[in-house]
Amino acid sequence: MSSLSANHRSRLAVAVHLAVVALLMAVPVHADTSTPSTTDAMHVGTTGTMGTNIKITQLKSIQVTAGAETTSDQAPTQASLVATQPQSIIGDRYIENVAASTANYTDIVKIAPSVSDVDPNGPGLMESQGLSIRGFQNGEYNVTFDGIPWGDSNDFTQHSTSYFMPQDIGQITVDRGPGSARTLGNATFGGTLSVDSKDPDQRMSVNPFFSVASFNTRVEGVRIDTGKLDQYGGTTAYFSVKNLSSDGYLTHAGLDRQNGFAKIVQPLGKDTTLTFASNLTRLHQNVSLGATKAQIAQYGPNHGLSADPGSQAFHGYNYDKITTDFEYLDLETKWAGWDIGDKLYTYGYRHRGYNGADPNGEQPNGTVYSPTNVPGQRMRMDYRSVGDILRLSHDLGPGEVHVGGWVDRQTNHRLQYEIDDSNGYALNAVPTSAAIDRLMDDSLTDLQTYGEYQWHATDALDITGGLKLVNFRRTLDAQVNQKTGLPIHYAQTWTRDLPSVDLHYTLNDHWSAYAQWAKGFLAPNLNTFFTVDPSMNQVKPESTTNEQIGTAWNSDGLTFSFDAYHIDFSNKIESRKVAGQTLFYNAGGAIYKGIEGEATLALGDGFSLYGNASINRARDKATSQWLPNAPSRTAAAGVLFDSGPWSASLLDKYVGVRYGDSGQTERLGGYATADFAASYVFAHPFADVRDATVSLKVANLGDNKHIYALAGYTGQNGTPLYWTIPERSFELDVSAHF
Template identity: 45%
Template sequence: MSRHRYTFKPTPLTQALVAALIALPFASAHAQTAPDNLGTVQAGAEGGSGQTAAEREQAKQASAVHQAPTQGSLKAGQPQSIINQHYIENTQAPTANYSEIVSIAPSVVDIEPNGPGLGNSKELSIRGFQDGQYNLTWDGVPVGDSNDFTHHSAEYFMPQDIGQVIVDRGPGNASTVGYATFGGTIALLTKEPLDKPQTTLYGSVGSFGTRMLGAEFDTGVMKNYGDMRAFIDYRQLQSDGYLTGANIERKNLFIKAEKPIGDDSLLTFVSMVNRNSGSNAAIVGATSAPYVAVNNGKPPYTSTLPGQIQKFGPNYGLSSNPLSQAYTGYNYDDFQTDFEYLGLKSRLGGVQIDNKFYTYAYYHSGWNGLDPNGGGCDYGQVNCLSPDGTFPAGADTPNGTVNGASNIPGQHMYLNYRNWGDILRLKQQIGPGTLNYGVWLNYQTYHRYNSEIDFSDNQAWNATGIYPNGISKAVDRLINGTFTTAQPYIQYDWNLTPQLQLRGGLKYAWFQRHDNAPVEQKTKKPLDYTQTWSKVLPAVELHYAIAPNWSAYAQVAKGYLAPNENLFYIPNPQTGANSVEPEQTTNYQVGTTWRSQELTVSGDLYAIDFTNQVQSRTVAGQKYFYNAGGVKYRGAEIEATYYVGGGFSLYGNAAYNQAKQDSDGLQLAGVPKTTGAAGLIYNRGPWYASLIAKYIGSNYGDIGTDAGGKSVGIYAIPSSTILNASLNYTVQDAGFVPHGTKIGVQLFNLTNNTKINSLAGYTGGNVPLFYTNAGRSVMVNFSVPFQ
């Protein structure tokens, strides 16, 4: 049985647009560009059209709003951190994912064990809400995995195509749609095409054998094509990764085009195609002293036995030993993704229309050793007949398959899904306010598969016998399904006074899951079952514009999370599904935002009651789901940037995040009570420099019980501070190199802090695994624009 890779096929819509846009550079050579009116408008807004471009840029730089890494919104009705393109371009690695960009925001925790942008984020959370419990949107389109609504930060947009990121810490108002609005929303907004033609070459080289090269072509405004403007951006990335054996090869193509239609309409097309492969996704951590012992949920929770981190270093990932289940050649993943939408903004009478018809897909094929971090066999061993000293006796997962006692056991999987959907948003003035209404519709098909294989026997089945339906018993999971979502909403923004606005509305959330599984996960039996859930979700906000640069708000809103597919993994899902309500939150938040030339500051207080927390119990070897208790979230957040003068700014944020379980009063595992950031930024003329530190407080990796049977936090995770620096120079006048050429260097984790930062899970033998901070790294970058 040979390794089979699924071939990615872009949609016909993407193929047609790519072909058309490739031809645009030749056509644009004969097109006239639009008059440069934008500069005049900006000059007037910033102090007079008599200013030179250099003077306007200097005035913009001398602003806390421009230099702020994060800042609140004067219009939002809930806590919100806005991260602008200026910060992204000057401080983030050109390889970065959105997870690293948002990690600077208050209450956000991000784990990147393989280095900046060199793999998927492992533990990205907001206020303790984990991935799958908050929303992710791209230009307003909600996205998420088919089974648990998690996300894959390395499989979609790259930083060169992101214009802004907004972190909403809360469920939003009634018009906020998505799979998991109850934990907040990370909203990625793509950047706009340029008004003038330009070709930009850019690249980067740095630590861990990392190298990237890309090019972007902007058409400018093309009179011959009805004032259409567009850009095409393509880049290739390769890296060995910080972790041993965790290599990555990534290719990404991005297209955006905008065309005015008449005086009141704008048509937008976006397409992204991404291919990411390598041995990085199979990494789940490494064992580490003093937490190596097999505890089976009982004390003691410490050990003197050295772990893999102690024996092989904090960058241990995969093995170079082909006799090990951790061998890098057995642990391989291939991701192929695409995302497209066609958007129309228009006005029909007094109604403003914003509609996006979209599709996106995710195809993941993966191979891994049966227990890649739990085999107890690694470097320097001639064979794997005995443990390597990093596991307690009998706790490692030995080799051996049905085909041979020393053969290497492994697994092959795929998860493929495609979404088709539409978001229609309408807005019109009615009486003393604005009526907002619309609907989000999404239809997803998915296919999930997992099987046991033998790497020593050309990936033959590692099982004997067949199920009654004729499928080999080596197949652990074979599921074909659909997930349908409909969310209509209505909201009225009532202007009580010119400064005071009351926003109230309702959203109706309806979702239906259907599994047609020849082999259902866990039960290993066929299943054809459909379940539907629905809920009305109210939201009320009070927003007060105290002054043009100062606002305050208060919010009460309901949040929800669509049920996970694992509700179907029991013999009678009707019993499990009916007993489980969608997880819900009731959110209470108050806050304020102030902006001026010298200072941006925002702060908030929140209280969130999490009910219907889904838990499970095992009866006669089968797992049943039920609603039990909840969690109370309480906290405070603040972020501020102060422009000192002379190009210097000071930045800081701090957050207190309490997340106590109702059942025992313990802080949730993996949720630090405190996070913070502090930094110094210099931006004047051609120079940009920053020194920014992110602090994550101590926490516990899991919850266990002490000798008396009382619940306690176990696997203490120490506090950690990561210090990053950047230095960039942009050429102001054309000479040896073109105007706008930029050279920069970024240093990550200056102090080489390689502490353990989170629990990664457990081996098959119940040995805990841990992530560590990626070690010190450097990236040297360049971009050269040709106009």
């Protein structure tokens, strides 16, 4: 049985169940026999972080064709011919045919070179634990949604289970570098994951879908496309609702997730388009903190939480209740020779979290109410971001000028109490005011402006130079500051200028090369304020100097890219205690360097070979020791098949040796996991059904259950905690278009 009670099954989940059943059985929609329009394999979009992100447009599943038409269609990852830094584009064909129906964006991007990630609770069934890009960790790179940077302002991390679901993701681009001056965000330091939503279809359709999988996992949902509404000026829109429920691979680590997404595209005359999008999510998840080696040996590699109410690991004491929203209005227009884009947005995150004081069993029970009562903690975090992105471009001389900027303000309320889990979450202290661990209000205000000129030096050579000016201000007003427990009222402002220059050379219609030099940065985290007197810190933002070269090839039979990089990371923020006070300071840095490549080769008869590989180095300048969670190499290889209604893939991903902590402690051996997927499309199986698709997906085909990551340490004795790879799992998907 799931550790989530029936009380946690939301009304939305019931509505989704009923909608899917009704649509599968009795939707009175007649098949549209008109011929769908096709699109080019590539076109330049405007949703990426640089404003010139390439978008791969795949054929929709309702278009039953003779499989993938080119290797560009079939390639799991590829670089674009206009890229000016190393990147891997993952299109909707991979997301729909290979990724699990429960996958988060973190599960999807792990196939890319220099990227590593494993979800310890099964695909998409837990927040990402250790997504790494070239050794940079969560909080050290940007994540954007339709070009909008998002995340927690305190440390720039993202909650991967709390927002977007794969049914609404059309493409993800992994940019492995700081980008140009047009790249916006707080953590251009380590690159950008650009998640782009799907667009509405031009034809009306109703698409119910259903999945069952291992760990008692179910997904039910429906997507409705209006098609092109000529009577409203060409409006297109789609709406989708999804329900995900699972017990999870880890014991008693269940998850319930409901999501709704809407996107409306409204033409306003010849040169103007207004787009509205909204994403709403409600989540209940039981959260494990990892397991000690002794627990893994005693209870098995899937040890998570307990069913014993007398234990601090009881699943009823360890859970999150989260609701989120994400909305934007995007206006794209032309005026007096200018291309103008303005995107106004807001997103919010509301989190109520509960946990036992020590779920791993080292701290004995006992509270102020009883020596046998279970101690725990209750936390709250509520934040809201409001912002705007303005971009303008104009032809000027032998090139184009680009100017624009980003303003964002996030306000955040955070608190945490010590509680008695056995006594109705009563405050566990005398006086009760002593139970408060933190009670804080903080804000982060960002202002970034840029100017860039792209000079067409010759028909083949573009040289682009730009400058971005960054200003960000933190404030903290706390009755009880984290770490110190004292009140504080403090604010600090940092400014930076970030230049960039790149060269892009087109050798022919299929082949291009580039070179890039750029500055990246990472704003100081809020934890630099967790001290008695933050003014004594005087920390500067961490920064990088990136040098990269690369080349890309794209033809009907072959996609290929290769790059080399050298990153000088400076102003590393560290801390020390002086007279009992924690002080933060800048010290040294690190060198990241390596080579990366990826390729897809057509063999004929629908078969293709895919492979990627990287050799990565990430070492501390002062000690030459490896940085934590930075793999020495990654690789992927596999075979792909697309012919007529059939599609299949067998892909294996390898991640090399890494260390779980600084000082080269907690050595973690390399590991490999193989995934299999196969699907068949039935054309017009019934009178009112345009097509139906059945898919089988198998994750971790070899059933590798070894330890792959350090999860942290226990609070009582500092015993290491670990994550293991979840066992082999199966998924069956069924979908239809009416």
